[in-house]
Structures are given as structure tokens and as C-alpha cells.
Amino acid sequence: MKWLVRNHNFLFLFLGRLVTNIGDSIYYVAAMWLVYDLGGNAFYSGLAGFLTMLPMALQFLTGPFVDRWPIKKVLISTQLLQCFLIFLIPLTYYFDVLTVQLVLIIMPIVSFIEQFAYPAQTKALPIVLKKDDLVKGNSLFSFAYQGVDLVFNAISGILIVSFGAITLFLADSITFAVAILLFAVLKFPKQAIKKSNQKKTAKDVIKSYTRELKEGFSIVFHSLLATFLLGSVLCNFAIGAAQAVLPAYADYQGGAQWYGFYLAALSIGSLIGALISSLFGKLPLGKLTILAFAIGGILWIVSPFSSSTLFGVILFGLAWIPVGATNVLFAAVIQTIVPNNFLGRINSITRSMSVVAMPIGSLAGGYLASVFSPQFIFSITGSGILFVSVVWLLHPTLRKLPRVANMDAATFRLRFKEKEPNVVNEV
Known part of the structure; x- marks a missing residue:
């Protein structure tokens, strides 16, 4: 690991990612349980999941901004707002003015800000790493994501019981x-600046943004990436439903501690x-x-029909091992085949298309869990x-x-129209 040091x-990018994920892990677990606790019904956790995941489906709107804005400023400003x-x-x-409605308002705003932060971190990786190190870099990023989830999801139920969800929000x-402090010390190499003698009007900016957004969609949907994403739609619908029903299912199993155990199992498997x-590569x-x-x-x-609740948790965790491995490989594929000046758009569009069904699944899962058995x-x-x-x-090309x-x-x-970059990715 000498190359890392x-x-x-x-x-510093890795450490920033690590700390960011700590914040996101604490926030998501505490928020989902707080909404379920304040609302007293699985429908509220489903609604919270819907509102939190909806911005993920709109991440394609952030892609052109991530491609044009300085990466360092995006990283710092997103952490400040969150x-x-x-x-x-x-x-x-x-x-004494906290309400479930306020939490439901804050959750999607924080989630929307994340849609700028994570593509910017992903875009930074090919800049700071050599091509041969991208799989290792993505693996460490996944470790930062899943490892943090593992620790904080494993103890989240205990933390909620011991200190309360409000204290977790303060932390x-x-x-x-x-x-913010970690991202502040990053230094990125300069890119060529495309100079213009005329200042762009608001109309010019909108036209440029729209053109780049259409270009990103055209690249994705005129390539195999469109089919590549097809299976992800229903898959993420199901994952959204599972995350919404999990607080009620954990409550059915015995309380907040089981909510933490199931989330920890997910993280362990993915890690x-x-x-x-x-x-696997x-x-x-x-x-x-x-x-x-x-x-x-x-x-x-x-897993839910195991005679032992603990064994059911283990089976659920094992189910996420292949998902965690293939997610790293998918990320490395995109970063390898897509030029960096297109990476923000392509990453945000593919992520948006793959998770578009998650908020709908969350809403459906929360409702169905309030009507039928959460176990089922x-x-x-x-x-x-x-x-x-x-x-x-069934798809011959994907299969091979x-x-x-x-x-x-x-x-x-994939076909790209190369053009001169027009942003500076350093301070």
C-alpha cells in the first residue's frame, strides 16, 4: 500500500470519502429510524425512503455541472451545506419544534446535495490515479463506503437506544x-482553459448545459450501456422496497438493534x-x-424464513457479496472506457437510470409493509x-x-466527440 501513502x-481524497461516508451512514440510519419513530408507521419510513432516493434518480441533472465545475470546490461546498x-x-x-415533516423536508435536500458530491469524488479518481490502479482505488473507495457502513450499521441500533437519534445527528x-478540512488540502493538476472574448449570457449557459446533457444521454442510449442498465431498474425497485420495509421488519424481529444488524450484514457482504x-476481475x-x-x-x-433470526441476517449478508464485487467492477469499467471530460455526465446518467425505480420501490414497500406481513x-x-x-x-452480448x-x-x-476541456480542476 506504499502507493497510497x-x-x-x-x-486525502480517500480519507475525505471515509469521513463523508461516516456522516452519511449516521445520517441515514438515524433519519430512517427517527421518521419511523415520530410517524409510528412503516408508511412514513417508505415515504422517507422515497424522498431520499428521488434525488438519486435525478442525478443526471448534476452531471454537466460536475464536468464543468472545479472538483475541489464541489467537494468542499457540498460538505458545508450538508x-x-x-x-x-x-x-x-x-x-422543541422538531416534527416528522421537518425531517422529511431535510432528507431529500441532503440527498440532492450528495448527487454532486459522489460523482465529483468518482471523477477525481482517474485524475489522481494511474489507469492500472483504478480497480484498487475503486476497491478502497468501496471499502470506505462499506467498511464505514459495516461499523456504524452494526452499532447503530445500540447507539440509537443508548444516546438517541438526535445525538447522532449532532455527531x-x-x-x-x-x-471539509480534508478536501481543502487536495491539489489537482491544471487543465487547459478554453478562453472566450465574450462573456456568456444566461441563455448561452442554459443552451450549453442542455447540449451537454443531451450529448450524455445520446452516448449512453446509443450504446450497450442502455441494456447494461436494464436489469438494474427492477433490481433497484426491489432494493428500495427492502430498505423501506426494513425498520418495520426489524421492529417485528425485536427492535432497533435488529435494524442495525441487518444493515451491518448488508455492509459486511458488500465489503x-x-x-x-x-x-472476480x-x-x-x-x-x-x-x-x-x-x-x-x-x-x-x-433469509426471512430461517428458523433463527441471526442465521437469516447471515444469509442476507451473504447475498450482498456478489453485489459488492460486481459494483466495484462496473465502476472500474466506466472509468476505464469513458474519457474524463465525459465522466461526470456518464456516471450521473447511468446512476440515475439504474436507481430511477428505487424511490418508487421505497414508497410501494412502505405501503405494502403497512398492509401485509413485513416478513413476506x-x-x-x-x-x-x-x-x-x-x-x-438472455442478452447474448452481455452474456459474453x-x-x-x-x-x-x-x-x-461508445462514441465520443472529443473537445477541449473548459474547466480548471484545481484551486
């Missing part, structure tokens, strides 16, 4: 302040998958995806993972995709 840019918004919750609680605001992704991506998602789907479906609803959500395996199995190292833009029939 020597590469100061990657080190710090302020999260602090409002303990502040309003102190003055959360501090983590975002620390992330293990991310850490062994380099081994030696296999053909098509066959790997078919087998991995089939196994994961089956384990998820049977939680089980059938596992079929979404199976759907990915079926789509890849080679190893990640053997892919290029031609593999996905």
Missing part, C-alpha cells in the same frame, strides 16, 4: 466539518465483495454477473437481484462480456 492526493442542514435537526429538537454534523473484487464479467446475482437473489429470498414483503424483494441474472443470461481488463469503448459501442 505516497500519493497524497489520493490519500453540515448546516444536518445540524438543523438537533437545533430544532433543542427548541453527524461534526463529521461533515472534518471532511467482502469489494475486497475480493480483484479476484480475472473472470469474464458476463458469466460472473449471471452466476453472482442468481446466488445472491436466492439467499435473500430464503422483505422476502419477495430478493427477486429483484434474480432479475439481473435473468437479463444478462470479457474480463474488465479486456474492455474498451468499442466493447460497449
Whole structure:
């Protein structure tokens, strides 16, 4: 890991990502439970999930901005805004004016800000790392994401019981302040600046933004990436439903501590998958995806019917190992085949298209869990993972995709119109 220590840019980017994920993990767990507790019904957690995930589906709108704005300024400003918004919750609680409606308003705003932060972090990786180090870099980023989730999800139920959700929000605001300091020391290499003798009017800016947004959609939907995303739609619908029903299902199993255990199992499985992704990277991506998602789907479906609640948690965690591994490989594929000046748009569009069904699934899951057994609803959500395996199995090109190292833009029939960059990615 000497290359990590020597590469100061990657080190501080990684540490910033780590601290950011700590804040997001605390925030999401505390917010979902707080809304369920204040509302007293699974419908409210479903509504909270819907409002939180909806901005993820709109991430394609942020892509052109991420491609044009200085990365460092995006990273710092997003953490500053999140710090302020999260602090409002303990502040309003102190003055006894906190309501479930206020939490439901703050949640989607914080989530929308995240849609600028994470693409900017992803866009920064190919700048600070060599091409051969991208899989390792993405694996460490996944470790930062899943490892933090593992720790804080595992103890989230205990923290909520011991200190209360409000205290967690206060600690959360501090983590975002620390992330600001870490991102502040980043230094990115200069890019060429496209100079113009005329100042752009608002109309010119809108036209430029619209053109770049259309260009991003055209690249994605005139390539194999469109089919690549097809299986993700129903899969993420099911995941959204599962996340919405999980507080009620955990309450059915015994309380907030089981909510933390299930979230921890998800993180452990994803983390293990991310850490062994380099081994999976030696296999053909098509066959790997078919087998991995089939196994994961089956384990998820049977997990709620285990005779032991703990064993059910373990099965659920095992289901996320292949998901965690393939997510790292998918990220490395995009970063390898897409030029950096298109990466913000392509990343945001593919992410938006893949998660577009999550908020709808969350709303549906929360409602269905308030009508039917949370155990039954939680089980059938596992079929979404199976759907990915079926789509890849039936599609001849996806089924035959080679190893990640053997892919290029031609593999996905991607066509780019190269143009001179017009932003500076340093301060």
C-alpha cells in the first residue's frame, strides 16, 4: 500500500470519502429510524425512503455541472451545506419544534446535495490515479463506503437506544466539518482553459448545459450501456422496497438493534465483495454477473424464513457479496472506457437510470409493509437481484462480456466527440 501513502492526493481524497461516508451512514440510519419513530408507521419510513432516493434518480441533472465545475470546490461546498442542514435537526429538537415533516423536508435536500458530491469524488479518481490502479482505488473507495457502513450499521441500533437519534445527528454534523478540512488540502493538476472574448449570457449557459446533457444521454442510449442498465431498474425497485420495509421488519424481529444488524450484514457482504473484487476481475464479467446475482437473489429470498433470526441476517449478508464485487467492477469499467471530460455526465446518467425505480420501490414497500406481513414483503424483494441474472443470461452480448481488463469503448459501442476541456480542476 506504499502507493497510497505516497500519493497524497489520493490519500486525502480517500480519507475525505471515509469521513463523508461516516456522516452519511449516521445520517441515514438515524433519519430512517427517527421518521419511523415520530410517524409510528412503516408508511412514513417508505415515504422517507422515497424522498431520499428521488434525488438519486435525478442525478443526471448534476452531471454537466460536475464536468464543468472545479472538483475541489464541489467537494468542499457540498460538505458545508450538508453540515448546516444536518445540524438543523438537533437545533430544532433543542427548541422543541422538531416534527416528522421537518425531517422529511431535510432528507431529500441532503440527498440532492450528495448527487454532486459522489460523482465529483468518482471523477477525481482517474485524475489522481494511474489507469492500472483504478480497480484498487475503486476497491478502497468501496471499502470506505462499506467498511464505514459495516461499523456504524452494526452499532447503530445500540447507539440509537443508548444516546438517541438526535445525538447522532449532532455527531453527524461534526463529521461533515472534518471532511471539509480534508478536501481543502487536495491539489489537482491544471487543465487547459478554453478562453472566450465574450462573456456568456444566461441563455448561452442554459443552451450549453442542455447540449451537454443531451450529448450524455445520446452516448449512453446509443450504446450497450442502455441494456447494461436494464436489469438494474427492477433490481433497484426491489432494493428500495427492502430498505423501506426494513425498520418495520426489524421492529417485528425485536427492535432497533435488529435494524442495525441487518444493515451491518448488508455492509459486511458488500465489503467482502469489494475486497475480493480483484479476484472476480480475472473472470469474464458476463458469466460472473449471471452466476453472482442468481446466488445472491436466492439467499435473500430464503433469509426471512430461517428458523433463527441471526442465521437469516447471515444469509442476507451473504447475498450482498456478489453485489459488492460486481459494483466495484462496473465502476472500474466506466472509468476505464469513458474519457474524463465525459465522466461526470456518464456516471450521473447511468446512476440515475439504474436507481430511477428505487424511490418508487421505497414508497410501494412502505405501503405494502403497512398492509401485509413485513416478513413476506422483505422476502419477495430478493427477486429483484434474480432479475439481473435473468437479463444478462438472455442478452447474448452481455452474456459474453470479457474480463474488465479486456474492455474498451468499442466493447460497449461508445462514441465520443472529443473537445477541449473548459474547466480548471484545481484551486
